[in-house]
Amino acid sequence: MRVTASQKRILQVLRQVKSADLVGLAERAGIGADQARRSIQELADSDFVKVERRVTDHIRQGANFAVASEKGLPERQIVSALERLGKQAPLEAVRTEAKLSDDEFSAGLGFAVRNNWITLSRPQQETMTTATDPATDPSAEELLIGRLAGERPVLLDELSEVEKEGLEALLSRPDYVELQRMTIQIVTLTGEGFRLSESIEDVPELAEATLLTPELIRTGKWKDVTFRPYDLDAPSFPLPVGRRHPLRELIDEIREIFVSLGFAETEGPLVELAFWTFDALFQPQDHPARDLQDTFYLCEPERRRIKETDLVERVRRTHENGWTTGSSGWGGKWSLEEAERLVLRTHTTVVTGRRVYEVGEKPHKTFTIGRCYRNEKLTYKNTAEFLQVEGIIIDKKASLRHLMGTIQEFYRRLGAEKIRFWPSYFPYTEPSVQTSVYIERLGTWVELMGMGIFRPEVTLPLGVRWPVLAWGGGIERIAMIRYDIDDIRELYKNDLGLLRRRPERLP
Amino acid sequence: MGRAPSFKELVERIPYIGVSLEHVRPKEIKIEYNPNRPDLGIITGVAKAYNGITRHETGLVSYETKDGGYQLNVDESVEPVRPHVAGAVVKKIPMDEEALKDIIALQEDLHQTIGRSRRKVSIGLHNLEVVNFPVHYRAVSPGTAGFVPLDQEEELTCEEILKKLETGRRYGPILGDKDLYPLIVDDQQKILSFPPIINSELTRVDAETVDLFIDVTGTDLPRIQDSLNILVTSLADYGAEVFHVDVRAGGNSLKTPDLSTRRMKVNAGYIEDLLGVDLKRQQIIECLEASRLGASATGGELMVEIPPYRADIMHPIDIVEDVAIGYGYWRIAPDIPKTFGLGKSLDSSKLERRICHLMEGAGFIEVMNFTLSSFEKQFTKLALKPKGYVRVHSPKSLENEIIRTWIIPDLLEVLRVSKKEIYPQRIFELGKTIRRENGDVVEEDHLALAITHSKAGYSDVKALLDNLSSLFEFDVRVMETQHPSFIPGRVGLLVSDTREFGILGEVSPAVLENFQLDQPVACLELSISKLPRK
Incomplete structure (x- = not known):
């Protein structure tokens, strides 16, 4: 059996008093009330003590108590004044010296006489007072006041006979003390506890520690120590955790999906030739999307030479008259100057388009994730820049069904099961397909990725006769669903509070 | 229906x-x-x-035009201005408010789509009753002719229309600085229309108008005819009768509209392969008919007949889509392709991911800002003179006038909006920057980070730099430099043997004031693209 230092002291006190209220016990043992409570609880758990609740009176200080405690009761102040005057003085001189109110003085005088502290005599005309000797024996009232001066409430039961007399006397005087009911815990030594207390000096002491220090570990002293238990449910300080941006998390997730489906990631520059952005994708030069109103053109450098001169020629012919693609083309005159302009890419299809040219007629699966731009004002649903994911499959046997199958699998892995495909239009694909997915949580269909098979007017000039399946879509849109956001600006607001406290969302 | x-x-x-x-x-x-x-x-x-x-009514709808002896004479003066014109007369339109609204909406849509905002094609609708044939298409000097434009009360010259009317200011630029303006006038010299700007009040069309004269002018005759065809076939679908107009230019005569069908040959195997669906010839024909085309088969070849309103069909691939639409997209079963591919992410993506994890582990919050920026945000607030930036043409918002050359300004802005948040604050961003160098653009991936709290300082970011350089194994020296955004003596360039690739330091109090920040901030920005890796 090992006990802590506090428990040891508690048992030592209890061996003398057998039983005590918890607060009083702690005080006598010289330990804090909280610590005593835990120590006693442990002793009670091991049946060394038993704890009972009891309702009792305790004595509270009244309004006049503080003055009485500091300066003494009026009778004491009168005796003190008399002593200062040489132990014998005329009554009026004592009254002046004591500086008490008339009521206090006359009441105090009465008690001082009753206590045999002074005597009154009238040898001549004036009333004289003589201090008895010794006049300093404390009265019962004073003993009680001394007892109550501590911070701990004193119980009626704890008072000695003379203190009880003092209480009796003080209760009859104005506002020095009063009685109040309270519930207390009485700690009593059990038989076993008593036996333990008899040999308590020999019981090894278990020290109590707050922190487990390296010192304790290294020296092995931890064996002699018990750790003060904590308030396990106490509120904590906010932790400054590091986190990734929600868009980053989604990008990583999307990348992982395509990699796991056998797609190789690719990338391309943000500043692109209009040629690769539009012309190579068979977007006519007078297409509204190519206006300054919609596309960011660079001021300086404004143009760049296109290296692939053979390709330029094929693209020019395809636009003007269809070249050998079997198309009618757009007619009119195609301008090289227009194609040499530099833009901030408007879609990631420019990256996959370049890829088709590089790879040629080989089975190939690739994807890209990147930033795109369009000349827009910032609103709750539009931004001037956005992230896109885009992918292609080059295969002799690729078909519309394969395109649908790929996208369906992508959506499934993102967590959407119900998918709808319907005919749509993009300048560079035919057939073209639009998709929407059903979001259970919102109870609605949401349009996501657009897709199609690259037109022959796109692929043939790039040197590929095989079908090229292509799809692409905005990442912010998926993020808005994932994170329950209905204002796209939220994603770029970067309020640290939101980023720190954003809930983790699984697919 | x-x-x-x-x-x-x-x-x-x-x-x-x-x-x-x-x-x-x-x-x-x-x-x-x-x-x-x-x-x-x-x-x-x-x-x-x-x-x-839905297979309730399939196959080609055929359209025909009647001869009403209508004639439109084209004067050669229009050649340098707006050379082409076509016309039609449509009678017995079951007109009411609803139909009128639909027809005008279609006219406007044609202007925007095929017409390229009236530049290529513009359409005038006139009350046939007040038009005296033959009509004439000619060009005149801006100041000479005057007429009361639609919705106006007084007569204006063409010049005045371009200056005074909203539609004139909007579409006037199409005519540029031409010294002649095109007009459609009738045989009594009444002006019907000033294309591509506005019609005259005289020929106003309202819900009572059942007979129309339509003029279509522009720069591209095939597109003009496409637009006219779409408009008149829609009216014919309402139950109206279409009459052609004999357009005479020089010695040539062209009857417009031409509502005959076009033919296109498509291979059945091509369709099946692209859709991935097995279809019998007859099924393909039925699908095409469901898409309101006509079709017949000879062996593997299909002869497809295309109605005059289908201007979009320019290649057999467009027929493939019509087969799919006729078949029903909802019936096409998705299938996983067998195409083999090795899944792989880019090395740069892997590096970014690792850096991200390290920063996350070091207690940094990732932020993501737009790469478009302004001179104010990138330079002025940082006490810098603008330099090395790439600017874009005509941004709709001044927030988007340039592309950022560095990320630290964006991080300071994030700290500004997050001032009420608990300190210390540690943030980072991995993102693109674009600079102009030697006449071309240089795109780089940057890592930028900022630390702020009451005792934040140079040593905080230097510790991070040393950590990064040892973990990612690159050589770096810090070289003293002068930089107006930072406190002198507390800012350095990151250099390797060959080049500089970043900066770190304590942000100057003047800059902090610009961002209304009252806690010290230490920053680091380095180019990942230029990391001198061992």
């Missing part, structure tokens, strides 16, 4: 003609059609397509 499909059926099926549902309200469906199919921009076109895919 000739029948009443249930509302539920309509909502369910209508997207499969190739339109998107914009909204569905009780008793109202709003659809958005695609710009390649302006013929779906009017209720009759939608009904035609819908009846097709």
Whole structure:
């Protein structure tokens, strides 16, 4: 059996008093009330003590108590004044010296006489007072006041006979003390506890520690120590955790999906030739999307030479008259100057388009994730820049069904099961397909990725006769669903509070 | 439609003609059609397509024109101004407010799509009753001719119209600085129209007008004819009669509109392969008929007949899509392709991911800002003179005038908006920057980070730099430098043997004031693209 230092002291006190209220016990043992409570609880758990609740009176200080405690009761102040005057003085001189109110003085005088502290005599005309000797024996009232001066409430039961007399006397005087009911815990030594207390000096002491220090570990002293238990449910300080941006998390997730489906990631520059952005994708030069109103053109450098001169020629012919693609083309005159302009890419299809040219007629699966731009004002649903994911499959046997199958699998892995495909239009694909997915949580269909098979007017000039399946879509849109956001600006607001406290969302 | 499909059926099926549902309200469906199919921009076109895919009415709708002896003479003066014109007369339109609204909406859509905002094609609709044939298309000097424009009360010259009327200011630039303006006038020299700007009040069309004269002018004759065809076939679908106009230019005569069908040959195997669906010849023909085309088969070759309103079909691939639409996209079963590929992410993506994890582990919050920026944000607030930036043309917002050359300004802005948040604050961003160097653009991936709290300082970011350099194994020296955004003596350039690739330091109090920050900030920015890796 090992006990802590506090428990040891508690048992030592209890061996003398057998039983005590918890607060009083702690005080006598010289330990804090909280610590005593835990120590006693442990002793009670091991049946060394038993704890009972009891309702009792305790004595509270009244309004006049503080003055009485500091300066003494009026009778004491009168005796003190008399002593200062040489132990014998005329009554009026004592009254002046004591500086008490008339009521206090006359009441105090009465008690001082009753206590045999002074005597009154009238040898001549004036009333004289003589201090008895010794006049300093404390009265019962004073003993009680001394007892109550501590911070701990004193119980009626704890008072000695003379203190009880003092209480009796003080209760009859104005506002020095009063009685109040309270519930207390009485700690009593059990038989076993008593036996333990008899040999308590020999019981090894278990020290109590707050922190487990390296010192304790290294020296092995931890064996002699018990750790003060904590308030396990106490509120904590906010932790400054590091986190990734929600868009980053989604990008990583999307990348992982395509990699796991056998797609190789690719990338391309943000500043692109209009040629690769539009012309190579068979977007006519007078297409509204190519206006300054919609596309960011660079001021300086404004143009760049296109290296692939053979390709330029094929693209020019395809636009003007269809070249050998079997198309009618757009007619009119195609301008090289227009194609040499530099833009901030408007879609990631420019990256996959370049890829088709590089790879040629080989089975190939690739994807890209990147930033795109369009000349827009910032609103709750539009931004001037956005992230896109885009992918292609080059295969002799690729078909519309394969395109649908790929996208369906992508959506499934993102967590959407119900998918709808319907005919749509993009300048560079035919057939073209639009998709929407059903979001259970919102109870609605949401349009996501657009897709199609690259037109022959796109692929043939790039040197590929095989079908090229292509799809692409905005990442912010998926993020808005994932994170329950209905204002796209939220994603770029970067309020640290939101980023720190954003809930983790699984697919 | 000739029948009443249930509302539920309509909502369910209508997207499969190739339109998107914009909204569905009780008793109202709003659809958005695609710009390649302006013929779906009017209720009759939608009904035609819908009846097709639901197999209620399939096959080609044929259109014909009657001869009413209408003639349009083209003067050679229009050649340098707006050279081409076509015309039609349409009678017995079952006109009411609703039909009028639809027809005008279609006219406007044609202007925007095929017409390229009236530049290529513009359409004038006139009350036939007040027009005296033959009409004439000619060009005149800006100040000479005057007429009362539509919705106006007084007569204005062409010049005044371009200056005074909103539509004149909007479409006037199409005419540029031409010294002649095109006009359509009737045989009594009354001005009907000033294309591509405005019609005259004289020929106003309202809900009582049942007979129309239509003029279409522009720069591209095939597109002019496409637009006219779409408009008159839509009116014919309403039940109107179409009369052609004999357009005479020089010695040539052209009857417009020409509502005959076009033919295109398509290989059946090509269709099956691309769709991935096995189809018998007859099935393909039925699908095409459901898309309101005509078709017949000779062996593996299909001869497809294309109605005059289908201006979008320019290659056999467009026929493939019509087969798919006729078949029904909802019936096409998705299939996983067998194409083999090795899944792999880019090395740069892997590096970014590792850096991200390290920063995350070091207690940094990732932020993501736009790469478009302004001179104010990138330079002025940082006490810098603008340099090395790439600027864009005509941004709609001044927030988007340049592309950022560095990220630290964006991080300071994040700290500004997050001032009420608990300190210390540690943030980072991995992102693109673009600079102009030697006449070309240089795109780089940057890592930028900022630390702020009451005792934040140089050593905080230097510790991070040392950590990064040892973990990612690159050599770095810090070289003293002068930089107006930072406190002198507490800012350094990151250099390797060969080049500089970043900066770190304590942000100057003047800059902090610009961002209303009252805690010290230490920053680091380095180019990942230039990391001198061992």
